[in-house]
Amino acid sequence: MKILLVLLDKEIRQFWRNRFLPVMTIVFPILVMLIFPWITTMEVRNVGVVVVDGDRSSASRRLVSKIGASDNFSLLGTAPDFNSALAALEAGEADIIVEIPDGFGEIRAEEHRNVSISANGVNAVKGALGTQYMLQTVMRTQAELLGEKMPFSPADDIAVLNLYNPTLEYRFYMIPALMIILMIMLGGFLPALNLVIEKEKGTIEQINVSPVGRLPFTLAKLIPFWIIVLAVLSVAMLIARFVYGLTIAGSAGAIYSASVLFVLAMSGLGVTVANHSSTMQQTMFEMFFFVVIFVLMSGLITPVESMPEWAQWITRLLPPRYFVDIMRAVYLKGTTVAELWREYLALGGFALLFDTLAVVAYKKQA
Amino acid sequence: MTRTVISVRELTKRFGDFTAVDRISFDVREGEIFGFLGANGAGKTTAMRMLCGLSYPTSGSGTVDGFDIMRDGEKIKRRIGYMSQRFSLYDDLTVRENIRLYGGIYGLGRRQTQERMEELLRRLDFMSERDTLVGSLPLGWKQKLAFSVATLHRPGVVFLDEPTGGVDPLTRRQFWEMIYEAAAGGTTVFVTTHYMDEAEYCSRVSIMADGRIRALDTPAALKREFGAATMDDVFRKIAREAKRI
Numbered sequence: 001m002k003i004l005l006v007l008l009d010k011e012i013r014q015f016w017r018n019r020f021l022p023v024m025t026i027v028f029p030i031l032v033m034l035i036f037p038w039i040t041t042m043e044v045r046n047v048g049v050v051v052v053d054g055d056r057s058s059a060s061r062r063l064v065s066k067i068g069a070s071d072n073f074s075l076l077g078t079a080p081d082f083n084s085a086l087a088a089l090e091a092g093e094a095d096i097i098v099e100i101p102d103g104f105g106e107i108r109a110e111e112h113r114n115v116s117i118s119a120n121g122v123n124a125v126k127g128a129l130g131t132q133y134m135l136q137t138v139m140r141t142q143a144e145l146l147g148e149k150m151p152f153s154p155a156d157d158i159a160v161l162n163l164y165n166p167t168l169e170y171r172f173y174m175i176p177a178l179m180i181i182l183m184i185m186l187g188g189f190l191p192a193l194n195l196v197i198e199k200e201k202g203t204i205e206q207i208n209v210s211p212v213g214r215l216p217f218t219l220a221k222l223i224p225f226w227i228i229v230l231a232v233l234s235v236a237m238l239i240a241r242f243v244y245g246l247t248i249a250g251s252a253g254a255i256y257s258a259s260v261l262f263v264l265a266m267s268g269l270g271v272t273v274a275n276h277s278s279t280m281q282q283t284m285f286e287m288f289f290f291v292v293i294f295v296l297m298s299g300l301i302t303p304v305e306s307m308p309e310w311a312q313w314i315t316r317l318l319p320p321r322y323f324v325d326i327m328r329a330v331y332l333k334g335t336t337v338a339e340l341w342r343e344y345l346a347l348g349g350f351a352l353l354f355d356t357l358a359v360v361a362y363k364k365q366a
Numbered sequence: 367m368t369r370t371v372i373s374v375r376e377l378t379k380r381f382g383d384f385t386a387v388d389r390i391s392f393d394v395r396e397g398e399i400f401g402f403l404g405a406n407g408a409g410k411t412t413a414m415r416m417l418c419g420l421s422y423p424t425s426g427s428g429t430v431d432g433f434d435i436m437r438d439g440e441k442i443k444r445r446i447g448y449m450s451q452r453f454s455l456y457d458d459l460t461v462r463e464n465i466r467l468y469g470g471i472y473g474l475g476r477r478q479t480q481e482r483m484e485e486l487l488r489r490l491d492f493m494s495e496r497d498t499l500v501g502s503l504p505l506g507w508k509q510k511l512a513f514s515v516a517t518l519h520r521p522g523v524v525f526l527d528e529p530t531g532g533v534d535p536l537t538r539r540q541f542w543e544m545i546y547e548a549a550a551g552g553t554t555v556f557v558t559t560h561y562m563d564e565a566e567y568c569s570r571v572s573i574m575a576d577g578r579i580r581a582l583d584t585p586a587a588l589k590r591e592f593g594a595a596t597m598d599d600v601f602r603k604i605a606r607e608a609k610r611i
Contacts, residue, residue: 006470010459017458017499202452209418209448210471211440365419365439 003212007220011194015224025190029182029232033239036178037171046074047130050085050094053078059105063115063141067098072133086118095120096130098138105145164249164333172246176327177300179236180262180320184294187229187263189287192270195221196283199274208364218359222267229263230256249334257337258326261347265319268354275361294320319350369396371523371554372417376426379412386412388577389426394570396522399545399555401565401585404574405605410558411527413574417556418525419443431522444472447516447524447553451531454512457501461492464500465515472519479518486514506537510544517548524548526557530564542567562598573601575608 015021049067053060068075076094079085088094097118104115115138119127198204207217237255240246248255270287277283295301297311298320304312315321322343329335337344372394379387387409394400404410415421417430419439428435431445455464462483469479487493490510500508509529517524526545530538542564549555549569557568565571565585572582581588581604585597594600 003470003473006467009470010456010463010467013463014456014458201457202450203456205420205450205452206448206454207471208420209443209446210468211444211473212471366421 004216011220011224025228029236032182033236037175040174043170044126044129047096048076048094049073049096050076050088051078052082052085052099054102055100055104057105059145060100066137066141089120175240175246176331183229187266188270191221191225191267192274192283192287195271195274196280214359214362218362221271225267226263233259248331250330254330254337261351262323264351265354268358271358272361299324322346371396372430374428377423377428378425380424385577390579396554397549397552398569399549401568401571402558408574409577410574418448445522447521449512449516449529450527455500460497460499462496468515468518482518506533509533513544523554528558562601565597573604575604580604
């Protein structure tokens with residue numbers, strides 16, 4: 001154990017003496033937490049709308065003014081017919097065409113005609129969400145019109161209440177995900193690079209020819225980054241609290257205990273990759289491979305439940321998948337460790353596996 | 367009769383079809399300065415790496431300080447010092463931090479490390495540089511320091527892989543004085559070099575070519591054997607016949 005302290009002392013001195021690493025580990029998380037919550041949003045605003053008003057009644061004008069008043073839409077104007085509206089869509093100016101038929105305001109069934117909505121599907125998210133918003137707007141307008149003409153009809157009866165994230169703030173959904181991405185990047189890359197730099201410089205040879213054991217050497221490569229990542233997480237949580245007003249619904253202990261397991265797994269993976277590579281490029285490339293899979297497949301951005309069945313099976317092999325579940329559940333819902341024991345167990349398993357691999361993959365004699 | 371410190375029999379290392387070291391055998395006695403010569407690619411470094419427990423032999427056997435190089439690599443590592451041309455010390459640590467690190471690695475106590483560090487810094491006249499980063503020292507100084515650090519734990523054998531590559535003649539001279547001092551103190555020195563004047567300083571010299579040992583004797587005996595005036599001529603005669611250069 002004395003040897004571990006000697007090696008830790010070396011690692012910590014080298015870390016602070018590096019011109020780039022300390023700055024990177026402080027500035028990068030702060031920038032990510034201050035900038036990304038504003039831009040990683042799935043809410044669609046300013047969907048360009050062109051209206052073809054075939055009704056020209058007070059009812060159709062009411063619909064148009066509702067569209068114009070919404071944050072979700074930006075009303076580009078009206079077109080005389082569908083074809084000229086389509087030209088605007090093809091030119092990329094408009095995203096949605098709303099065609100209001102003659103007789104829109106009539107409620108008698110035989111004269112009632114449907115509004116048609118045509119959306120540009122190239123940007124699928126914008127098209128789908130824009131259509132949804134437009135449907136709601138049309139239906140609300142129709143319900144209002146109906147209510148005015150038949151005062152006793154059941155109008156808008158459905159009440160929606162979003163639990164756990166009551167304002168459906170997309171940022172609150174993304175902030176735990178951004179913390180996880182930070183932990184993947186710092187917890188995985190830093191120890192991997194640190195180790196492969198010793199290989200490139202050749203200093204690892206001097207360690208290999210010394211009696212230093214594999215376990216203390218590997219631990220000295222891992223422990224500093226466990227501490228760094230947990231410190232970074234704390235800073236990120238403070239930013240979430242004081243900049244975005246997002247508090248932890250569950251316990252901070254549940255967050256930290258999952259984070260410890262997660263960073264153990266990520267750093268173990270990083271060191272294992274570095275042990276198998278001989279150059280920085282090789283390490284970086286392999287790590288990027290894992291990071292891309294982790295970010296796209298762990299439910300960070302798109303929910304695992306909406307992936308195809310085979311892909312869902314793959315996600316079970318990814319440590320971040322469990323961590324994503326824990327972080328969102330604890331942060332937003334206040335779920336407890338006892339309720340999430342399977343996820344904690346899975347993370348613990350990965351931590352054990354990758355850290356064992358990290359020690360075993362280090363060969364002093366080849 | 368002095369003790370045999372390194373003993374190697376039929377030592378071989380193959381990488382696929384390529385035989386880097388081909389059935390070499392030799393003994394090194396305690397307190398010797400054993401020169402390990404050969405052209406680039408002759409197999410010196412590979413052979414040395416097997417002796418230091420960095421690389422497993424494909425076949426053959428060997429012992430260093432009584433321990434088997436196949437099985438007891440980690441025990442050997444406790445008893446040897448090693449220094450190579452490429453690096454040796456951490457550039458981003460100061461002179462003192464490097465010495466303390468290696469003292470700790472070889473299990474010297476805090477006080478013992480401190481004593482040896484002061485003695486070492488005085489001997490090298492490095493007191494004023496003790497808090498300088500090793501990376502900003504001139505190469506010659508670095509190599510002298512690296513040698514001192516490699517022998518900090520007073521190993522029985524020290525392996526030097528081209529320790530004076532790229533170093534000026536004056537510093538080389540000083541470096542060899544340090545080697546002599548260590549040998550006089552009973553440390554066995556196993557050294558590879560490309561400088562033939564350095565080969566003259568060795569107690570015995572082996573010359574490798576194509577993975578085999580072509581000649582092994584004292585410098586004087588080798589010169590007689592090959593009818594050469596200098597070690598340089600001996601080396602040329604052997605290297606000229608080699609296929610792998």
